[in-house]
Amino acid sequence: MLGSVTTVEGIHYKTKEPVTIHIEHGRIKDIQPIAPDKNNDSLPWIAPGLVDLQINGYYGSDFNTIPIAKGSVENTTRGLWKEGVTSYYPTVITNGDEEIEQALQSIAAACDGDPVSQAGVKGIHLEGPFISPEDGPRGAHDKSYAKAPSWPLFQKWQEAARGRIKIITLSPEWPGTIDFVERCVDQGVTVSIGHTSASAEQIDEAVKAGARMSTHLGNGAHLMLPRHPNYIWEQLSQDGLSACIIADGFHLPESVLKVILRTKGEKTLLVSDAVYLSGMAPGTYDNHIGGRVVLTPEGRLHLAENPGLLAGSAQLLPWGISHLVKNGLAALEEAWDMASVRPSAFMNLPSQNGLTIGAPADLVLFELIEQRMTIVQTYKQGNRVFDLTTSTKE
Known part of the structure; x- marks a missing residue:
């Protein structure tokens, strides 16, 4: 410091x-x-410090390469300062039961051993494995590990995380989801709908049970959807859901961003969903998820064998704020709030008051x-x- x-x-x-x-x-x-x-x-x-609800890694430190390398949390916490990020949620994605447990233990131990990380990490975001097994909605998550929610398993993971799991992304298409959502809510865990192929009825039931957020809405979806109903329209129509968006200019076209912003209003939250290659120089990299990938000079991360397919996000919140402002989709103060005081207020953090005494x-x-x-x-x-x-x- x-x-x-x-x-x-x-x-x-x-x-x-x-x-x-x-x-x-x-x-x-x-x-x-x-x-x-x-x-x-x-x-x-x-302006107030930025708050990112979804960070998979940064500058070579990866929260999903098991075992997590020593110093990953500490290095990410400090590295994100140059991106203006003062609080964030390390994100652990779909994996084997033991691998998820090990990742959660590593992140919790790092926070307990480092006051700086303790101050910067406001919780862990568990993205999966209770998601859709279908191609498209599943995204890059491993199909072999996608499964129905299990409360005993989640309790085991929460114990490994020392109570730090604060957000869980799931799909309400599985039997038993509603009871699981209600139990999460009772324990103060925010339930987010994502990587889903759920029906309108299943989404509605999940929201009534306490689900409050949509994970990177518009991404992690089938390439072709019914005109209506479909799970994107349904989440847009749910007043109880806040919508997280990746506004890097690659994941969602400006027209979709505009529709989400106008529909959700102050319930729109900006996330990076950045992978461990964020902050790195343009070039070709061997990725443990998806194989060989290319980070272009323009900031786009795609599969080397198929440039048409994204391999994750490599840009942080300032990039997304700039993209919204540059394209006239939001004023500076609104775009900044989407990535600072709004997520803070959503997660009831002390920083929700922004620039106030x-x-x-x-x-x-x-x-x-x-x-x-x-x-x-x-x-x-x-x-x-x-x-x-x-x-x-x-």
């Missing part, structure tokens, strides 16, 4: 006015306007030039943990 601070200056991302934020004991003590001055034009924007001093300073975003500084609990100038010199 670069050390604690007492004041931070920038252009407030909502009011567009220059402000000084005073920090004390890791929290925002006061916010004061700065008197008009020509030097204010050089100030960066200032008493809120945690999780802050990001950034520049936005021609819709291209550059993270300048990141603050976690009042500590300056990333500085672009210092990083460039190292």
Whole structure:
């Protein structure tokens, strides 16, 4: 860490006015306007820290290569600071029972042993294995491990995670799902519908039982769907579901993003769903899921043998925010909120209050030039943990 601070200056991302934020004991003590001055034009924007509900890995650290390499959680937590991410949910996907248990144990142990990771990791997102076994909805998840929900098995995994599983993605098409959803809700675990081929009735029952979210809506689906009804329309129509979207410009076309944004409104949440190749240089890589993949200079990750098929997401939240703003799909403040205060509020985190007195001093300073975003500084609990100038010199 670069050390604690007492004041931070920038252009407030909502009011567009220059402000000084005073920090004390890791929290925002006061916010004061700065008197008009020509030097204010050089100030960066200032906004709440970003919160990502779905991170599979970052810069070579992978939460789904078993065993998880030592230092993966610690390195990811610190690496994400340069992306403006101050809180996140490591995501463990469909795998064998023992492999999932081992992954959960590794993440929990890393958090227990590292105060920095403890502060940055707000929970674990278990994406599977209780998902659709069908090609298309299953996505890149291993078909041999897709199965019906099991409460005893989930309890075993939650014990391995030391209670840190806070989100579970499942498909309500399986028998026994409704009872499972209700039990999760009783334990404070957010149930998200994803990788599903469920019927309208099954989706409706899951929402009534307490499911609250859609995982990367519009992705993990059949290439061809009935005109109506289908599980995308049904999730869009459910007022009780918040919709997570990947807005990297590759997973969803602008027209679909526009429809989801207009339909879901403030219930739209931005996620990266980034894989371990995020942050890496363009090139060809051997991936344990999907074989050889290519990360293009444009930021798209696809299968080497079939460029038409994506191999996951390689872009982080600032990229998605920029994409929404650049294409006129959302104003800067709205796009930023989708990736910060909205997911914080959804998961009832202290950071949900954003730039307000008493809120945690999780802050990001950034520049936005021609819709291209550059993270300048990141603050976690009042500590300056990333500085672009210092990083460039190292």
